[in-house]
Amino acid sequence: MIKKNVILLLFMAVFISAMYCVAPAYSIELDEATRTVSFDTSSKTITLTPEQVKRGKRLFNNSCAQCHNGGITKTNPNIGLELESLSLATPARDNVVALIDYMKDPKSYDGQNSIAELHPSIKSAEIFPKMSNLTDEDLLSMAGYILLQPRVAQEKWGGGKIYY
Secondary structure (H helix, E strand, C coil), X not given: CHHHHHHHHHHHHHHHHHHHHCCCCCCCCCCCCCCEEECCCCXXXXXXXXXXXXXXXXHHHHHCHHHHHHHCCCCCCCCCCCHHHHHHCCCCCCCHHHHHHHHHXXXXXXXXXXXXXXXXCCCCCCCCHHHCCCCHHHHXXXXXXXXXXXXXXXXXXXXXXXXX
């Protein structure tokens, strides 16, 4: 009986040790095509690294998801973070450079008024402290994450109350 318990204990110790030593497996690894998004208004693109995508997701969830969970906009469900809404904004926000510009100094959907006092941004970091330590690389990762989500979550991203 003692021998059986020792073997079981030894097996459990090896199993638990292996869990900590082996790198975690991710259920989905995004391919290069999925990680390639529009960089600016020209035809330039950027391919995000897997690390940038993970970082973008983490930063988005920490800084933006309170109001934009799943790509919706809680304050205006008619305008989400799906590519169609982003492309119809003035100026269009359907590329990395434009989204970074927005995260630095947000404007209304028609581009006429600053909304920095209402929307978290680098410009309003004293009001929204979560934005104060974000670097340009952080903003690039977040913008890239937002732009690739329609490929990953498809119709759920920006789908509004139907899904979230």
